Amino acid sequence: xxxTVDLPNLAATExxxxxxxxxxxxxxxxxxxxxxxxxxxxxxRAFVAARLGRAEDVPSPTFTLVxxxxxxxxxxxxxxxxxLARPDEAWExxxxxxxxxxxxxxxxxERLGALLPDDRLDIALDFAGREDARRATLTPHGxxxxxx
Numbered sequence: 001x002x003x004t005v006d007l008p009n010l011a012a013t014e015x016x017x018x019x020x021x022x023x024x025x026x027x028x029x030x031x032x033x034x035x036x037x038x039x040x041x042x043x044x045r046a047f048v049a050a051r052l053g054r055a056e057d058v059p060s061p062t063f064t065l066v067x068x069x070x071x072x073x074x075x076x077x078x079x080x081x082x083x084l085a086r087p088d089e090a091w092e093x094x095x096x097x098x099x100x101x102x103x104x105x106x107x108x109x110e111r112l113g114a115l116l117p118d119d120r121l122d123i124a125l126d127f128a129g130r131e132d133a134r135r136a137t138l139t140p141h142g143x144x145x146x147x148x
Contacts, residue, residue, distance in 0.1 A: 007134040013039050013125075016136060017046035020121070023147045024051070024103045026074035029117050031109035034125035039134050040107045043125065044078050047105060051076055066093045068102075075102040081111035090115055119143055 007013045020030065030047075032040040045058040051071040058067070062080050069076040077098035084090060090112055098104045099117060109116050119142030128135040140147070 002137050002139045005136045005138065006128065007039075007136055008128075008130070010039075010042060010132045013042055013134055013136070014046035017043045018050040020123075021047045021050035026101055026103060027099065028144075029099060029104045029106065029120035031116065031120050031122045032105060032107045032125065033109060033122060035127075038125040038127060040125060041080075043123070044105045044107070048076055048078065051103070066098075071103075073103075077102045077104045079104065079106045081106065081108040084108075084111040087111065087113040087115045117142075 005016060007016060024030065032043055034040055041058075041060045048056055048058045048069050048071075051073070052069060056069065058069075058078065060080060062082060065080060065083065067078045069078070075098075077094070079090075079093065079095070079098070081090065095104070095115070106112070106116075109122075121144040122139040122141065124137040124139070126135045126137070127133070
């Protein structure tokens with residue numbers, strides 16, 4: 001069942017990200033949806049910092065397509081699939097290993113088509129009026145239904 005959360009500012013987005021990071025486990029997939037500038041990368045930055053327990057430079061992987069971060073409890077894989085032309089190009093990025101052993105944060109998950117796992121947490125970020133206000137719609141699938 002989807003849940004909508006109002007995020008009045010960046011701090012609220014970061015707080016939501018930290019709560020989800022605390023529940024994430026190896027093998028989890030978190031699909032971050034939303035238009036350009038909706039807050040997907042800001043969410044990922046806060047998630048990585050929460051899992052690492054420290055501030056970390058988390059660039060948008062728009063050009064590299066993937067960045068990894070070694071954290072206690074498993075590697076975090078941060079994918080930005082905006083430039084993917086075909087879903088099968090994701091195999092070259094190590095997505096199979098990420099799905100099996102890591103925690104995957106995926107921006108533009110729709111680019112994966114049928115490769116996107118059924119067991120995942122979808123987070124849709126939308127603009128909500130003011131400059132840094134957002135609205136998040138969380139839709140848990142599979143194992144996430146018990147944790148979200």
